[in-house]
Amino acid sequence: MRQAGRYLPEYRALRAKVDFEALTRTPDLAAEVTLQPLRRFDLDAAILFSDIMTPIQGMGVDLAFEPGPVVREPIRTDKQIDALPALVPERDVPFVLETLRIVRANVPRGAPVIGFAGGPFTLMCYLVCGKPSKEFASARTFLYAQPEAAQRLLTHLADAMAAYLLAQAAAGAQALMLFESWAGLLAPNEFTQFALPAVRRTMAALRRAGVPLIYYVNQGSALMSAVADLDVDVIGVDWRSSLADVRRTLGAGKAVQGNLDPAALFSAPQDLKRHADAVIEAAGNAPGHIFNLGHGIWPETDPDAVARLVDYVHERR
Amino acid sequence: MRQAGRYLPEYRALRAKVDFEALTRTPDLAAEVTLQPLRRFDLDAAILFSDIMTPIQGMGVDLAFEPGPVVREPIRTDKQIDALPALVPERDVPFVLETLRIVRANVPRGAPVIGFAGGPFTLMCYLVCGKPSKEFASARTFLYAQPEAAQRLLTHLADAMAAYLLAQAAAGAQALMLFESWAGLLAPNEFTQFALPAVRRTMAALRRAGVPLIYYVNQGSALMSAVADLDVDVIGVDWRSSLADVRRTLGAGKAVQGNLDPAALFSAPQDLKRHADAVIEAAGNAPGHIFNLGHGIWPETDPDAVARLVDYVHERR
Numbered sequence: 052m053r054q055a056g057r058y059l060p061e062y063r064a065l066r067a068k069v070d071f072e073a074l075t076r077t078p079d080l081a082a083e084v085t086l087q088p089l090r091r092f093d094l095d096a097a098i099l100f101s102d103i104m105t106p107i108q109g110m111g112v113d114l115a116f117e118p119g120p121v122v123r124e125p126i127r128t129d130k131q132i133d134a135l136p137a138l139v140p141e142r143d144v145p146f147v148l149e150t151l152r153i154v155r156a157n158v159p160r161g162a163p164v165i166g167f168a169g170g171p172f173t174l175m176c177y178l179v180c181g182k183p184s185k186e187f188a189s190a191r192t193f194l195y196a197q198p199e200a201a202q203r204l205l206t207h208l209a210d211a212m213a214a215y216l217l218a219q220a221a222a223g224a225q226a227l228m229l230f231e232s233w234a235g236l237l238a239p240n241e242f243t244q245f246a247l248p249a250v251r252r253t254m255a256a257l258r259r260a261g262v263p264l265i266y267y268v269n270q271g272s273a274l275m276s277a278v279a280d281l282d283v284d285v286i287g288v289d290w291r292s293s294l295a296d297v298r299r300t301l302g303a304g305k306a307v308q309g310n311l312d313p314a315a316l317f318s319a320p321q322d323l324k325r326h327a328d329a330v331i332e333a334a335g336n337a338p339g340h341i342f343n344l345g346h347g348i349w350p351e352t353d354p355d356a357v358a359r360l361v362d363y364v365h366e367r368r
Numbered sequence: 369m370r371q372a373g374r375y376l377p378e379y380r381a382l383r384a385k386v387d388f389e390a391l392t393r394t395p396d397l398a399a400e401v402t403l404q405p406l407r408r409f410d411l412d413a414a415i416l417f418s419d420i421m422t423p424i425q426g427m428g429v430d431l432a433f434e435p436g437p438v439v440r441e442p443i444r445t446d447k448q449i450d451a452l453p454a455l456v457p458e459r460d461v462p463f464v465l466e467t468l469r470i471v472r473a474n475v476p477r478g479a480p481v482i483g484f485a486g487g488p489f490t491l492m493c494y495l496v497c498g499k500p501s502k503e504f505a506s507a508r509t510f511l512y513a514q515p516e517a518a519q520r521l522l523t524h525l526a527d528a529m530a531a532y533l534l535a536q537a538a539a540g541a542q543a544l545m546l547f548e549s550w551a552g553l554l555a556p557n558e559f560t561q562f563a564l565p566a567v568r569r570t571m572a573a574l575r576r577a578g579v580p581l582i583y584y585v586n587q588g589s590a591l592m593s594a595v596a597d598l599d600v601d602v603i604g605v606d607w608r609s610s611l612a613d614v615r616r617t618l619g620a621g622k623a624v625q626g627n628l629d630p631a632a633l634f635s636a637p638q639d640l641k642r643h644a645d646a647v648i649e650a651a652g653n654a655p656g657h658i659f660n661l662g663h664g665i666w667p668e669t670d671p672d673a674v675a676r677l678v679d680y681v682h683e684r685r
Binding site: 185191192195237239270272293312314329345351 | 502508509511515553554555556557587589590607608609610613627629631632634636639643646662666668
């Protein structure tokens with residue numbers, strides 16, 4: 052999950068001077084924010100600081116961060132879908148690629164750098180609804196009422212995210228992660244019919260980058276059998292899933308990433324260790340486990356709790 | 369799920385004259401709203417119209433519906449928990465019991481009447497956070513940071529909901545349903561440690577009512593093995609769960625309730641039948657399936673789509 056953010060005083064100091072969107076569009080600053088957590092904690096990897104809607108904005112869609120992304124004219128008609136241009140990353144989002152180059156040149160301890168994008172279905176939710184909502188009702192009714200239009204939009208987004216992530220790899224990203232933040236809005240049948248073919252399309256294109264591919268499936272405990280045969284190296288899971296059950300369903304072909312509850316960072320120090328132990332034990336060893344939170348870190352989190360967690364996980368390994 | 373609501377013109381006509389809270393507190397009107405869907409559709413059961421926070425208000429907690437419940441002074445300290453009184457339903461919420469008596473006397477076709485309450489953990493989320501939020505962060509940090517206080521609050525709520533539902537059964541409810549709307553906020557370990565013992569306590573007390581017990585677990589696909597040995601007759605599941613997987617995990621001892629996606633009601637008529645078929649087939653027959661939506665019906669839903677769905681499910685059975 053995003054490692055940078057409001058829980059860090061050094062991030063808040065920067066944000067007091069520059070707004071969120073400007074941060075994501077200014078390579079020196081975005082690189083600085085990407086590196087902040089690596090300087091403070093003994094982390095094993097860096098992840099690009101950006102927003103999943105940044106490439107959508109690059110495609111010419113009029114949107115604002117308030118602070119969640121708000122699309123001025125929601126996209127729901129065939130005409131609007133046909134009018135969406137392809138994404139040309141070097142032209143449309145050069146600042147993201149420049150950020151990655153700066154991060155690669157400055158990352159402490161030679162830690163690997165992860166590039167990322169939003170999953171096609173997750174991006175579709177924002178485009179169709181216009182603004183974030185609890186149920187994303189318009190996006191879900193769009194799938195049921197206009198299934199062909201939904202599929203065309205998803206295919207377009209799948210190709211755009213493939214181009215975006217291939218460009219990130221070319222700019223230095225050493226692993227690529229796709230965030231399906233809204234997977235949990237879908238029944239398993241609809242996930243398999245709509246979201247999964249789009250991810251498959253993106254991931255198939257990304258194989259030629261020759262780097263590890265990670266698919267994060269938020270609220271995906273009922274979707275693990277659907278993603279078991281997806282050609283990726285790692286499945287990221289949220290805190291609601293049982294990592295032991297996920298392992299059983301995925302089989303030996305995939306590593307897992309996750310899945311400590313961000314709320315566990317508010318435990319007493321001894322309890323935090325116990326919660327970390329539970330994740331490590333549920334994950335087991337083979338074929339690989341990347342310890343991580345199961346969702347984004349909360350702004351109220353004490354950075355010292357994060358430091359204790361990172362050190363404890365290293366100590367146990 | 370609640371059958372009444374804003375998708376019905378006859379409900380909107382009533383609400384234009386009376387606010388939500390007054391509706392829930394006026395037995396003639398609450399009974400009228402409970403019966404509205406039974407008059408329009410050929411439904412097999414009625415479910416009490418009320419709010420899960422109504423008994424909490426009855427316990428003297430100062431709250432308002434804006435429209436989600438807002439608790440004026442969130443409950444987070446031992447002192448506040450100790451000060452919570454027991455619920456005495458006949459004294460504190462007599463209007464709910466009177467509503468049930470009116471509904472029983474007037475329900476069309478002698479349809480059975482379901483009483484309901486919120487699950488202790490779900491109620492705790494509202495009490496601790498003060499108002500609904502996407503992540504209910506304060507409630508989750510409360511569990512991790514103050515586990516003993518959380519357990520005491522949950523025990524208190526479990527006893528209150530047991531008293532509440534026993535009184536509903538005495539007033540005529542022929543089945544009792546507990547809604548764990550926020551089960552999906554919890555990792556399986558925390559569900560098992562906090563939410564489940566409280567539900568177990570409520571359900572054990574309810575057995576002496578001698579009526580079927582239903583536990584609805586929203587976002588609970590990772591929690592089915594935890595509830596498999598809970599002493600209830602029916603597990604209700606949301607649309608995100610695979611009903612076939614749920615059946616496998618629960619075994620032969622429990623019926624299931626659910627789980628059509630409310631968004632499916634926006635499909636073309638032939639597609640809606642296909643989505644209903646998928647639910648019925650996933651549920652199989654033994655040991656019982658109550659066809660239902662997997663979550664609350666949306667205000668924008670076309671009542672004619674609901675009528676077509678109800679008739680189609682009857683036709684198939």
